[in-house]
Amino acid sequence: MSSSATRLCFLILKERYGEVVASVACCLAKKNYCPLRMLSQDSGLKLDQVKKALCTLIQHNLVTFQQNKKGFIEYVIHAEKVLQQTRFPRYIYCAKTLYGDPAELIIEELLQHGQMTLEKVVQRTIDRLTEAMEGKQNVSSTLVKEKFVNLVQTHFVQRCTSPDGNVENKEVASMPVLSVSPEELYVVPKMELDGFESRKRKRSGEGSEAASKRIKTDESESSESSIFWRVNVSRFHQYLRDQAIVQAVASKIDKNAAEVVRAMLRLSEVKTDEGALVASAMTVTEVFQNLPREFGISKQTIEQYMKLLSEDSSEFVSKVSDSGGGMYVINFKKLITVLCRAHIESAVQERFGSKCFRIFRLLLMKKNLEQKQIEEYAMIPSKEAKELLYRMFEEKFVSLTEVPKTPDHAPSRTFYLFSVNINQVSRMLLERCYQACGNLIIRREHETKENRRLLDKQQRVDAITASMEQSGADPSQKEEIEQMITPPEKAQLTKIKHMTNKIEHSELQLDDTIFILQTYLQYAHMK
């Protein structure tokens, strides 16, 4: 893992779980596999602290453990999952747009707690929903549960691994074996739903501690309620990827084409395996049937759009055969490569200007070019072209190959070919993104620290006014308290708020780039 990624991991964990957890995680990240004692030694923390930190990390699915050959228990941190923590708001937003407010809260709760039982999730969601509606409306648990089941069925939420109950010799095994069968991964047991209901009824009915305890010790019920759930991030990534593709189509062609692609992607969700690089083939008729009626696009128009999409230079869809009126596929790998290229090009455009952008795209199109050819094709005067090209070369956006005519590598008898290596550039940009993201977090912390006193004051005033409101105090008294914050202080507060918002907003935008680059690199490995 690179230093900028480690730094970002540390910053993210520090912000969310505190310094101790962050330093334990960083020690772990440097070691790859590490047993508990060594970890405590390296980090200079007490064994107890390290244990607690590891518990937190395991709870949030960031650390797993395994037994090595010599019988040690080793811990592994999944740094990519730590980095994904900045993407949480986007997951929550996805759930909201797909399944509405209850789903949003379900995902939020699950993300905040890492792993949770169904019962707890539903309970907390109901509490928060009621709170949001200020008790005006009663939220039914069936609705929330329905949403939860929806999320599980669409694979957005999955079961956590749990200790295997069949392991008999618990004395021998020094470590619980965590596993979950693939069939059960996305299945909500019927008992879980009903059991929860009956338990709740009993508890509310009797209201005694003993009763609930009795139920918990009950054989079947206790085993069911030990099922924990977590968010399946790769499913969310799949959704985000599809969103990015739809957006690109909308921008390049038009809204209707985007709808056609959206329908195709929705179809492929059902038909294609998770992690497949190419969606399974589908016919025009299938797409037509899947398209919502309200768009009013006729089948002929869809056929035209299909042709348009497949003839586009980005090749959004490709035709694989003529059977069934034309079978079409969406090649995710190709599309993500195109998108990644677009993001890199945009970075060049913004950083170096449009002339460099021209040279960069020229190199991408023509692969290897000599200096002179670049000048001619791009129609940029030689002196300027040299300057621009060398600037990009200096910042490693462009690479150089030497092709000597003679074995002595004499410069006068050597061809110097410039080219662009997309893979390398995207790695470099990803590093830059991690660094930028870290910088933004540091800046945000810095701004809050600078204005700590003021923010604390506001918090106190808010707390006092809130309590006064509850006790029904005189409005004039309330005003008096509120006036404790002077107008310049108020101005400063709005400014801070504006700044933090701006930083948080760009963190999310930054994640957009990070996501595309990560997905591209992931797919590039999959071949």
Next chain:
Amino acid sequence: MAESANAPVKQEPVDAVNLESRILELCMEFPKGLTDAIIQNSMPQFDAQQRVTAINRLLSTGQVDLLKSSTGLVYKLKDSAAVSKVKGSDHQERLVYQIIEAAENKGIWIRDIRFKSNLLLTQVNKILKNLESKKLIKAVKSVAASKKKVYMLYNLEPDRTVTGGAWYSDQDFESEFVEVLNQQCFKFLEQKAALARDSKADPMAQKNAAYTSSSDVWKYISELGISKVQLSIADIETILDTLIYDGKVERTVVAAAAGGDADAGQLKLYRAISPLIQPTGLMKTPCGVCPVIKDCYEGGAVSPSTCIYMKEWLDY
């Protein structure tokens, strides 16, 4: 001919003139070179001595050239125009003139003249100056290397490779001119695309309506009258290519209708396209465009918490 053969010896001067003109005629018949044997065969009545004097006279007056070939010595007719131009000049001057003439409108570099003529640099310089003052040749600066001068005949139009074509004036690349053309071409294509979008036709027709052939663009640019020089369709195509590299335009090639204005039965069509994405997220943060990001770390001279770019951005 028969008369001259029968003529008595006293008419020798007339014969000598006759012989010279006959040789010139023969030279015209054999443009590849005239050997002594041919002259002897066609005019057996003259003896060797007479032939030698005649040829010597022709050579000294510069009407024929004596050249060495694989078959021996041959005589060739000298270019009369060249002769008239370099009249009154010496051998060396004539030689240099011929070398320059052979280079045609590509021109020739002074060093190459020296190698070909085997003359000294000072001599060549002097001769070139002479020829230049007589307006027989001219020096043209090449765009390939600004210091390199090439020489060619005065009346010739320099080749594209020397002048750089329409994009150069006095060895300077007219980047502004190219920029203006680039913008105008794009404007034209974009208008066309906008018209196609507003036409409310079906998507395929919209796409096809947005396509414009390079000759149409050329006509539009010519009518605008931005350019003082006459541009060719190929020139416009190079401009359109830069738009492709800019990611603003797409090109497709279709088979042209018979008798179309495109060459090789192909028609190049261009259309304006919209970008795939908005500017990427990284570039919306100050760090994306930061010139000193390499030196940026906590506690360093440049650090995120003291960053002035960040401050400006946040205050904005």
